[in-house]
Amino acid sequence: MSEIAKQAVVLVSGGLDSATTLAIARRAGFACHALSFDYGQRHRFELEAARAVSAALGAVDHRVVTLDLTAAGGFGHSALTDRIDVPKAGPGAGIPVTYVPARNTIFLSIALGYAEVVGAFDIFIGVNAVDYSGYPDCRPAFIAAFERLANLATAAAVEDKGRFTIHAPLIDLTKGQIIRTGLSLGVDYSLTHSCYDPSADGASCGQCDSCRLRRAGFEQAGVRDPVRYR
């Protein structure tokens, strides 16, 4: 191959959305630098899943940034990082207790710095505004505002070496559509992990918002969910 692949940074959490996003970026021909965060999330099986997914989908590399924000309020009080019970009654109205303050803003900012370092102008994030939990930083207006910021914030953009694009290819898809897309691109969803409250052996609870959205998605897609539920 004489053509040099364009570089991209892809945020990979280990969940099914980011796995599908990585597959889309790979299909589009990008050399993908997978980036995950260890921010004290309770569901650390995610990071193992992120590694497995990145390897299986042919990422150039996979990096994990440890983000200890204890000094700055520890990402606030979220059921994903604290000893607050993860809700199991299904999605309610408003923003849920699993919301982590400014999380996607922080993740995208670090991805932006990493992109400058590896010479990438494309950043992929698997946010979704349809079957999602109501987080403000998953909406199209947020992604557009971050893209605008990226093109003002960086030496690469200012020196006119290129223009940053924040890709959110799942943003308008239903969970069922995401799963069908991923299957068509060869994603092995048995490697992914979605549960906010897994048991010690990694089995999913089946009851948290994330499990509920995942199960409904597989039902919509008409295929069996390969992960193990307890």
Add this chain to the structure above:
Amino acid sequence: MSEIAKQAVVLVSGGLDSATTLAIARRAGFACHALSFDYGQRHRFELEAARAVSAALGAVDHRVVTLDLTAAGGFGHSALTDRIDVPKAGPGAGIPVTYVPARNTIFLSIALGYAEVVGAFDIFIGVNAVDYSGYPDCRPAFIAAFERLANLATAAAVEDKGRFTIHAPLIDLTKGQIIRTGLSLGVDYSLTHSCYDPSADGASCGQCDSCRLRRAGFEQAGVRDPVRYR
């Protein structure tokens, strides 16, 4: 006092700009949560200075977030974090080697998460677009874009609890004006630290861009710089 002070998060580096910014925020009546970052900068005297400045100016507290981005390219190759020589020949054209990829974006993002946690809607940053080193993330357009992002990114903004304001009160001031402002607000500049390349005992080099800007500023202001030069 019957009135409850409004909370603010203030980015405090230990340099003279952020010390002046903290004094301005205090004068405006804010209860100030000072926030610093340990990102492996070579000039670690900054963090000691940040602590001293925060205490002297009556911040509510001072937190230091350790940010190890080694896994994501370690903030790139910058003379502030790597073993690249800090330039001493005076400001040149373009963006200097002391540029750190996406630094202010990352710092403001974490400040935004912290602001949500402490219930602040005001974030202060001491960037300056006049006597500065040519960093893209010190310009008014960058600050405006981040403020817009903040009001899309957060539960606090979406739930209409308030509107985030990013204050950059120094952005249009010369270094001499900044120093005169600070002196009128009682800032003790002997506590601040500006040098990119201090000697082991903390003495400033007097030759790096940051020292040059500082010295020129004290000359403009017509007052003696209280820091020690080697």
